[in-house]
Amino acid sequence: MDSVLEMKDICKTFYGDGIVVKANDHVNFSLNKGEIHAILGENGAGKSTLVNGLFFPPDSGHIFINGVEVNLDNPLTAIKEYKLAIARQDLSKSLIERHTVAENILSFSEGFFLSLAEIERAIKKALQKFNLGDINPKAKVWKLSGGEKQRVEILKALITNPSILILDEPTAMLTPPEIERLFSLLKNLKEEGKSIIIITHHLEEAINLSDRITVLRHGEVVGVLDTQKLRKDYANEKEAIMHLASLMVGKEVLYDLHQDKVHTGTIVVELDDAVVNNDMGDAVVHGISLHLKTNQILGLAGISGNGQRELIEGLFRWRNLEKGRIKIRGQDVTNKPIKKVRELGVAYIPEDRRKALIFDLSVRDNLMLNSYQNSKSLIIDRSRIIPETEALIRRYNIKTTSPLSPIRSLSGGNRQKVVVAREFSLKQGKDLILIAENPTFGLDVGTTQFVREELLRKRAEGAAILLVSSDLTEIMSLCDEIAVIFKGKIMGIISRENATREMIGLMMGGAHQTEVLV
Amino acid sequence: MRILNHRLFFQKRIEPITGINAILFRIAFLLFGLVVAGLIFLLNGVNPIITYIDMIRVNLLLIPNTIARFIPLLAIGLGLAIPFKARVDNIGAEGQYIIGMLTATGTAFLFPDLPGIILIPLMFVNAFILGAIWAIPVVLFRAKGGFQGADVVVSFLLVFPALYLMEWLVSDLWRDPETGFTYSSLLPENAQLPKIPGTPIYISIFLILAITLLVYYFLFRNIDGIPKLKLGYEINVMGKNPLAGRIAGMSFFRVILITMIFSGGMAAIAGVGEVAGNALRLGVKSQGYGYTGIAVAYLGGLNPLGIIVSALFFAALKVGGLALTGIPATVLQLFSGIIIFFVLLSEFFFRFTIKMRRES
Known part of the structure; x- marks a missing residue:
């Protein structure tokens, strides 16, 4: 089979907050014509980074489309010249909340004169064609539910009539019937000869929908599997899923x-x-x-x-x-x-660590955020707090060079341990x-x-x-x-x-x- | 920024610069500032090295004068350090300082017959209260409004009403009919601050030094990473991440209210000393101590002990200016501007570092 898209030796490193993350480490990936290819991996495995390499250049690597090496240095060339389209995962960044659905899609229209009415008509037609349900093109995006936003994002990708469609976790906000409809749509598109990349961390989705699966772990490819073969090799779906899961998470079970x-x-x-x-x-x-x-x-x-x-x-x-x-x-x-x-x-562990931690202050400062108030007077009871915080560090096995090191110097897991230690010890x-x-x-x-x-x-x-x-x-x-x-x-x-x-x-x-x- | 195939960028420091390194770091930036200012002196045909030596000599000759200049700078710098630590940018100390001068003068003119032992404390108390009131709009807009930069805008804008109020009072109500210049009348004798005999150093230095040490002991001195007062800890938390502080049950409003009351009050106290201890009458111009105070606070590392040193440094710069004869007055202003700029620049590099990365 001929591959429409090949990515070779893709490397991308992120530098931030003193952490160096190799999001993609010499990743090879290929997409055949007319296949659905799932990219599977845990959070942070480098899935989104890989496909983003098609719109913003990676640090190094080569990209071939239909066998010809291309230089995709900005999203517009990727979309217009090479007929790529992507529905991104982070909707808050890829949709403009204050604009209407039509205005969000407007940016892809051709021609000098922009006609909102025409776009709205086109949207209505496309919604029907792709069976994406009913969305009012005049509605402001922030008024839509999560599922509706997701469908707008998918529509935004489809409306350019791409030959390569990339969906980054398209099902995160969708309800089961909506997912069902999306998948049948994808199968139809595949019949039409389009090539589709779907990023997911749901194993069932990958097995049921795709022709091939590329599994990423810590920025590296750990396996490229043929779904047909996978189904044959294992007695039932459950075992196949177990196999995929162990590939995805590695030895840690x-x-x-x-x-x-x-x-x-x-x-x-x-x-x-x-x-x-x-x-x-x-x-x-x-x-x-x-x-x-x-x-x-x-x-x-x-x-x-x-x-x-x-x-x-x-x-x-x-x-x-x-x-x-x-x-x-x-x-x-x-x-x-x-x-x-x-x-x-009432103790609280927020999803967003920034709500719970003061990155520039020390581990001790962060651990005493609740308990410093436990003395009656205006004065902080040092003689109580020092042993308390040290006990918490030991008890929760927080890896830090000293109680006075800033939270910023800790790893993600240890940062969360600080939150858990503090909040769990609020009351007994x-x-x-x-x-x-x-x-x-x-x-x-x-x-x-x-x-x-x-x-x-x-x-x-x-x-x-x-x-x-x-x-x-x-x-x-x-x-x-x-x-x-x-x-x-x-x-x-x-x-x-x-x-x-x-x-x-x-x-x-x-x-x-x-x-x-x- | 790209240089050849390397990319330069700023990165947040993971490990903060602390202790002796922080002091050396600041001194290094001061030296940069002095070098750059020296280049400007050179352009004006003045030998910077001789000039700097002259400045030191003048200061050595006039140590009491330097200390007299040091008093308002210490008060304002200390007052600013506390809201700065809570990330409330009070850049309007100048206004609060002017209000302090006005209150002291007004109090003295209202009760000219009170004995000094009552009148002088009354001037300080009144000034502290009014200076604090002048700072409170900043708190309201910052804490209750939706705009994060409200502290900067409101505190700065409040300088001007204070300035014009002073102009009006001096040129009209309190004007001294006996001089041709727009000055207020002299303060009555019982309202003048006593001085250390033979020097221009007035007694509020003891008050301000005492406050400085108390603030250091209660809010800033960390033992095992923990300050003495809960308020000190709350200021640290609010300054670094107000959201986390509020979720833990701290009141952002309460913390910045206290810091701004203190800040406004201290600036006003500096104003009392300036008018009742130094000038003895009001003019229509202000010395700009309120602005210099910002640099004093930052050069001192927002720490009372450091602020004592940095206030001394800026006082010395001011007195050293006397040595700069033969240079246009604007160059002198440029000189202190450059020093302040480098002080504030060092603050940026305390938090960020320049990294270079090779790119393909």
Whole structure:
């Protein structure tokens, strides 16, 4: 078969914050005509970097299109001359939120005179042709849901009629039926002779959709597999997936988490009928009620962008509740200052480390962020804090040259350990209420395992934990109860024993609990 | 920037420069500044080395005068260091300083009959309060408004009302009818600050030195990385990452309110000393100590002990200017401008370093 695209010896290194990351280390990649080629890898394996090399030149390497070496030094040549198109992963960067759908796509139109009306017509036609559902071209992008934005991004790529289509994690924000439709669309495009690259970290997607799979790990290619052959070699899909998974994560294997049986205790946090607005002033949480109990992990599952962030910020008093009330241990804390909420033992592990860590201050300064307030007077109790912070560093095995080194000098995993150490030690036993937002996001396997074990340990000690995660595996393996959020509403709360991945998946796509329980 | 096939770029430092290295680093930048300023002297036909030696000699002869100049610079520099540490850029110390002078004068003219032992403390207290009030809009706009740079804009703009208020008061209400120049009347004798006999050094030096040492002890001196007061820690956190501080339950508003009250108050106290200890009457022009104070605070590494040294340095520059006879006055201003520029430049290189990378 002739390859339409070949990338040889691609290297790309990122320098930032004192860290040198070899995102692509002599990567070779080829795409055949009329195939769907999946690029598989964990977060940070270098998948997006590789395809971005087609639009911005990599540090070194050669790129061939239809056998001819090309110099792709800016996105426009790639799009216009070589008929490449990409739907990017980070929608906040690739779509202009304040503009309408049509205005976002306008930049690809040809000709001197721009006609919005024409673009809008073209969009409507394309939406129908590609079966991407109904989106109003006049709608402002920030008003769209995550799934709609994703479809706009995909449409943006398709509308140029590319011969090579690249989709970077296209399913992250889509619901299962939408994913279904996208995949059948991709298969049709393949029939038409287009070549497609799809980046994913979902193993099932890769196996079910693609013709070939390139697996990346730490910026290097660890395998190029033929999907047909893969299916033949393994007795069933599950084993094939296991094989892919071990390629993807390497030798480090996730061992099973040990979850003690504990009796769920009393209610400590009552959130009733909460309505929260987003930054634009639109309600994105519509009357959610949640109860947190001691000795329990309540999972909040959902595709990101469905109001989780606003709900947490409302619960944590970072944002005002427009309606509804919050009671913690019987005390009404509706719209009370964060300090008050903190004093009642609410610990918080945000997804964004910048919300939790002061990179320029020392490990000790970061560890004492909560506990410095524990003395009555204006003076900090040094004699208490020094042994405390040193004990935390030992207990959580934080690798640092000294307690006085800045956080900036620590590795990503150790940075997160600092957050976990501090927040987990806010209160002991049943006094701790913990809100954890994707606490293992971007961590290596070892630290991920560590954080999950700590969560379970705290649960056994009596803490009430709310775990917000977009990782279904994490939710399924840790939680006692799972609440599913969709478009700012709770679709249902199921106990783990009764839950299956499929049920949760359907609810994440907007099905109500009553529809999925049989 | 590209040079041949190398690319130059700025990178944030991972390990901060601390201790003796930080001091050497600052001194190195000062030397750069002196060299560049020296080139300008050369262009004016003046030998910079002789000039610098002259400046040192003048200072050695006039040590008490240098110390008298040092008092307001220390007060303002110290007052600025605290909001700077909390990343509130109060560049309007000049305005707060002028308000201090006006308040002192006004208080003295209102109660000319009070005995000095009551009147002088009253002048200080009033000035501190009004100087702080002059700084409070900065807090409101910075903490409650949506605009991050509000502190810079508001604090700077507040200099001008203070300046014009002074012009009006001096040329109208408080004008001394006996001189032809626009000066206010002399302050009554019981409002004048006592001096160390035989020197121009007035007594507020003791007050300000005491405050400096107290601030150092309570807010800046870290033992095992921990300051004495909770406030000191909160200032550190707010200065580096206000978001994390607020999520931990700190009040951004409270922290910057305290820092700005202190800052405005200290600048105003400097103003009291200047009018009641040095000039003894108001003119329509201000000395610009408020602006120099910014460089004093940064050259001192935002640390009270360092600020003592840097305030002495800038005071010496000011007194040393007396040695620069035969040079246009603008060159003298250019000279201090260059020094201030290099001081602020060193702050940038404290946080960033230049790296070079080979590119294909």
